[in-house]
Amino acid sequence: MTTNKKRAYNFNAGPAAIPLSVLENAQSELTDFQGTGMSIMELSHRSNDYEAVHNAAIERLTKLYNIPENYEILFLQGGASTQFATIPMNFLTPDTEANYVMTGSWSEKAIKEANLFGKTRITASSESDQYRYIPTVSQTDIDKNAAYVHITTNNTIYGTQWQTFPELNDVPLIADMSSDIMSKPINIEQFDIIYAGAQKNLGPSGITVVIIKKDLLEKGNTNIPTMFQYKTHAKANSLYNTPPTFGIYMLGEVLKWIEEQGGLEAVAKNNEEKAALLYNVIDESDGFYVGHAEKESRSLMNITFRLQDESLEVQFLDEAKEAGFVGLNGHRSVGGCRASTYNAVPYETCKALSEFMISFMKRNK
Numbered sequence: 001m002t003t004n005k006k007r008a009y010n011f012n013a014g015p016a017a018i019p020l021s022v023l024e025n026a027q028s029e030l031t032d033f034q035g036t037g038m039s040i041m042e043l044s045h046r047s048n049d050y051e052a053v054h055n056a057a058i059e060r061l062t063k064l065y066n067i068p069e070n071y072e073i074l075f076l077q078g079g080a081s082t083q084f085a086t087i088p089m090n091f092l093t094p095d096t097e098a099n100y101v102m103t104g105s106w107s108e109k110a111i112k113e114a115n116l117f118g119k120t121r122i123t124a125s126s127e128s129d130q131y132r133y134i135p136t137v138s139q140t141d142i143d144k145n146a147a148y149v150h151i152t153t154n155n156t157i158y159g160t161q162w163q164t165f166p167e168l169n170d171v172p173l174i175a176d177m178s179s180d181i182m183s184k185p186i187n188i189e190q191f192d193i194i195y196a197g198a199q200k201n202l203g204p205s206g207i208t209v210v211i212i213k214k215d216l217l218e219k220g221n222t223n224i225p226t227m228f229q230y231k232t233h234a235k236a237n238s239l240y241n242t243p244p245t246f247g248i249y250m251l252g253e254v255l256k257w258i259e260e261q262g263g264l265e266a267v268a269k270n271n272e273e274k275a276a277l278l279y280n281v282i283d284e285s286d287g288f289y290v291g292h293a294e295k296e297s298r299s300l301m302n303i304t305f306r307l308q309d310e311s312l313e314v315q316f317l318d319e320a321k322e323a324g325f326v327g328l329n330g331h332r333s334v335g336g337c338r339a340s341t342y343n344a345v346p347y348e349t350c351k352a353l354s355e356f357m358i359s360f361m362k363r364n365k
């Protein structure tokens with residue numbers, strides 16, 4: 001079944017590549033989910049058949065990420081962008097301040113929402129250097145009484161990624177992991193909230209995964225609409241209202257695929273090898289290709305670069321498109337080129353791009 005399928009070299013930033021085996025399996029059970037005579041999309045979210053899918057996805061996430069019992073896993077809607085507001089709504093009180101580390105446009109969007117609900121402070125920022133690096137954050141930079149510290153672990157647009165995370169003792173650490181969730185093993189206990197839209201590394205758009213420490217969850221504001229309280233969803237196992245059932249099913253299938261790859265360590269190793277293919281071409285190009293991010297802050301998920309001769313950039317992108325590469329344009333806010341190499345982008349796809357980049361360089365140097 002896998003032969004003769006035309007599959008693009010997909011470097012889209014999100015929604016992004018999904019493993020072919022996951023898509024094929026979903027296709028095979030699209031009209032009859034496990035003998036029910038119904039699509040997964042047609043099942044009641046209160047049925048045992050659906051609940052098994054829902055709980056299996058939570059279990060897989062727990063196992064793969066080694067999530068301790070004092071955390072809750074939630075499947076919400078509205079994307080990571082809704083979390084930008086939900087977090088301050090729940091945890092920013094009038095007598096506290098939220099600390100934000102600014103590493104790109106997503107951090108900017110996050111703090112903008114928090115400013116609607118209370119006081120914020122920028123702890124560190126690389127804005128003045130076009131967000132080329134991840135600033136260091138030490139405990140002394142953080143208000144001891146801060147409501148929380150917010151970071152963006154991978155900066156999808158600028159191509160930078162935190163390599164180690166700040167240790168904050170008692171101040172909760174909240175992380176937008178939309179573009180590098182489950183790309184490598186992490187220690188969950190360093191975080192109080194992790195959130196991510198699923199459409200980059202975990203499946204289709206429509207679900208937001210939230211991993212939240214229970215003692216923080218308990219402190220959530222109850223004077224806000226029911227749907228915006230984390231407690232509502234925690235109490236109901238994310239079944240307070242109708243969840244995005246098809247997306248959760250797909251998420252579960254992607255997690256199963258990660259298990260089949262050998263888990264997060266294997267996935268991380270593959271991601272490192274994929275990124276190395278492209279960074280090596282950039283680094284060995286004698287300045288023909290210029291990486292945007294500083295080396296120590298480089299992302300394994302989004303590889304951002306320009307052509308030194310910017311007049312060649314349009315030609316590069318046109319020829320790449322012609323050769324079957326999809327999604328290589330940089331984000332509309334920064335231009336240039338970007339290859340997003342999320343978990344589901346195969347090594348061979350990255351290899352093909354690295355070869356294309358070398359051959360383009362040879363032809364145009």
Ligand SMILES: *Cc1c(COP(=O)(O)O)cnc(C)c1O
Pocket residue numbers: 014078079080081082106152154155156176177178179197198
């Ligand atoms: C894509 C992205 C978002 C926005 O996610 P939505 O689900 O579209 O709201 C937020 N943060 C980061 C880091 C992203 O990459």
